[in-house]
Amino acid sequence: MPLRENDEFDRAVEIQDMVWSYEPSSRMSQKTFLLASHIGGQVLGAFDGDASDVSKMVGYAMSLPGVRDGHAYLHSHHLAVLPEWRNAGVGRRLKLAQRDDALARGFSLIEWTFDPLEIRNAHLNIARLGAIARRYRRNFYGASTSPLHGGLPTDRLVAEWWIKSDRVERTLRGEQPHAEIVEHVDVPAAIYEWKASPATRDEARKVQEANAAALEAAFARGLAVLGYGRNEQGDGSYLLGKWNEDFSY
Numbered sequence: 001m002p003l004r005e006n007d008e009f010d011r012a013v014e015i016q017d018m019v020w021s022y023e024p025s026s027r028m029s030q031k032t033f034l035l036a037s038h039i040g041g042q043v044l045g046a047f048d049g050d051a052s053d054v055s056k057m058v059g060y061a062m063s064l065p066g067v068r069d070g071h072a073y074l075h076s077h078h079l080a081v082l083p084e085w086r087n088a089g090v091g092r093r094l095k096l097a098q099r100d101d102a103l104a105r106g107f108s109l110i111e112w113t114f115d116p117l118e119i120r121n122a123h124l125n126i127a128r129l130g131a132i133a134r135r136y137r138r139n140f141y142g143a144s145t146s147p148l149h150g151g152l153p154t155d156r157l158v159a160e161w162w163i164k165s166d167r168v169e170r171t172l173r174g175e176q177p178h179a180e181i182v183e184h185v186d187v188p189a190a191i192y193e194w195k196a197s198p199a200t201r202d203e204a205r206k207v208q209e210a211n212a213a214a215l216e217a218a219f220a221r222g223l224a225v226l227g228y229g230r231n232e233q234g235d236g237s238y239l240l241g242k243w244n245e246d247f248s249y
Contacts, residue, residue, distance in 0.1 A: 001051050002101075003043040003060065009033035012045070012060045012080075019080040026144070028078065033062060040065040042074065044097050046081070046090050058085045061094040063110065074102055076112035095129055096172075099163045108164050113140060113156035116211060117191050117204065119236035122157075126228035130171030131159040132243055134224040136215045152195060152205060155212055157225070165245055179226040181239045185214045189234030211238075 003009060009030040016028060037043045042063040047056045059081035063074040076098060081090045102110055114121050116136075125131045139153035162168060167177040187207065194204035215225075218240050227239030 001045055001047070001097075002037070003033070003045045004037060005054075006030065006034065007054050008045060008057070009037075009043070011054045011057045012043070012062070015057065015060060015080050015082060016078070018082060028062075036062050036064055036077075042076075042098055042101055044094060044101070046085075046094055048085075058082045059090045059094060061098055063098060066111070071109075072107065073109040073111060074098070074107055076110055079112075092124060092128060095124075095161075099161070102163055108162060110161040110163060112159050112161075113137065114159055116155060116157045116215070116238075117152075117187055117195070117208060119187055119189065119191070119230065119234065122187075122236060122238070123228050123230055125159045126225055126238075128171065129161060130165070130168035130177065131161040132167070132224045132226055133157040133159055133238075134219050134243065136212060136219060138212060151198075151201060152208055155208055157215070162245075167245055177226075179239070179241045181227060181241045183218055183223060183240040184229075185211050185218070185238040185240070187211065187236040187238075189236070 003012065012033050013028070013030050016022070020027075033043050035041075042061065044061045045051070045057045046059040047053075048058050049056050059079070061076060061079045063076045066073050066075045076095075079091060079094055081094075098110060112125075114125055116122065126133070135158040137156045137158065140156040141154040144154050170177045191204055191207060194200040194207075215238065222242065223240040224243040225238050226241045226243060229237040229239060231237075
């Protein structure tokens with residue numbers, strides 16, 4: 001549901017702290033959430049039960065309005081779900097609520113950035129929501145104070161969610177959109193363990209650097225991430241091909 005009151009924004013800041021553990025200088029303030037809600041963005045909350053009880057909020061999604069080439073879109077800057085509610089579908093439901101709101105207001109595109117090494121998040125974005133990716137940003141946010149990033153550069157893929165597209169419609173119906181896959185870039189499941197320990201962090205850094213080069217080269221040849229696979233061992237794989245669907249803002 002939309003968040004509009006200061007106590008709701010305060011709760012969002014609390015959830016941000018519990019999820020990301022940023023140092024104060026890197027944290028989004030209550031005023032940031034307030035501003036987003038007043039300038040055409042989105043601040044949505046997920047609740048366990050009574051939505052009038054702010055303590056029942058278990059997650060949030062926050063977007064800011066953007067303009068590119070004269071067209072308006074939404075940039076989903078932050079999504080956080082309390083640790084005990086992860087893997088319960090809360091994140092996906094928040095993304096679908098973002099889409100519903102965006103469609104009602106005439107938007108065609110929602111974008112966001114995500115860590116290419118995060119296998120579960122990449123699978124949600126690409127395979128379950130139908131987003132594509134064709135832009136790679138090295139160390140996009142600079143140094144991060146969150147332990148979740150393991151001290152690595154904040155490399156990011158840009159997810160493009162063309163919310164009116166046939167691809168997204170098919171994906172959300174549980175269908176497999178057609179895509180001719182010509183390349184793949186892999187992420188080992190061990191990446192989480194490697195990032196967490198200073199003793200093995202160089203292994204994670206090597207994967208990050210190799211995958212950055214591979215994805216940038218693929219994008220330069222006109223390819224896009226159109227799928228995401230996972231094997232029984234939990235390894236992830238970006239599946240790349242030509243994005244041919246006609247789309248517009």
